[in-house]
Amino acid sequence: MKKLTQKPHFVFWILIPVLLLIGSIDSNETIAINIYDTYFVITMLNLGVLLSIICGIIGLGYWVVFILRKKLINWLTILHATVTIIGFLTILLIPLLSPELNQNDPSLNLEYYFDAQVITTLSVLVVIAIQLLYPINIIAALVKKTN
Numbered sequence: 001m002k003k004l005t006q007k008p009h010f011v012f013w014i015l016i017p018v019l020l021l022i023g024s025i026d027s028n029e030t031i032a033i034n035i036y037d038t039y040f041v042i043t044m045l046n047l048g049v050l051l052s053i054i055c056g057i058i059g060l061g062y063w064v065v066f067i068l069r070k071k072l073i074n075w076l077t078i079l080h081a082t083v084t085i086i087g088f089l090t091i092l093l094i095p096l097l098s099p100e101l102n103q104n105d106p107s108l109n110l111e112y113y114f115d116a117q118v119i120t121t122l123s124v125l126v127v128i129a130i131q132l133l134y135p136i137n138i139i140a141a142l143v144k145k146t147n
Helices: 002-006 008-025 044-067 074-097 110-130 133-143
Strands: 030-035 038-043
Touching (some): 008 044, 038 044, 044 074, 044 133, 074 110, 074 133
């Protein structure tokens, strides 16, 4: 836990190859995110690359604060990092673990498919909402005077 609060950039930079590896496992698998009347459809490989870029940017911000020897707010850092990491892994693993949607299959379980889609959509929304803590934590660390 101490490593997470002192050097959170390492955690996000270590997560980059993990996300790329998970995204390349079944690169042709697609994920559909339903937000209101819009469906966002993206392949797993592209999603892995996108999440890796986001982790790189987050890690870069935390690294700048570390280089400037500023102190982050511990509980904001822990909350942001854990929710972001769990959310990213959930977004990537739910489509891999859900069954294929085959319209010709008479034993098709649509309830399970829609539950997986709801979990994925909620994970995306929670991860987007928790990213508001990131700039608050960075700005508070840069503005706060160190003793």
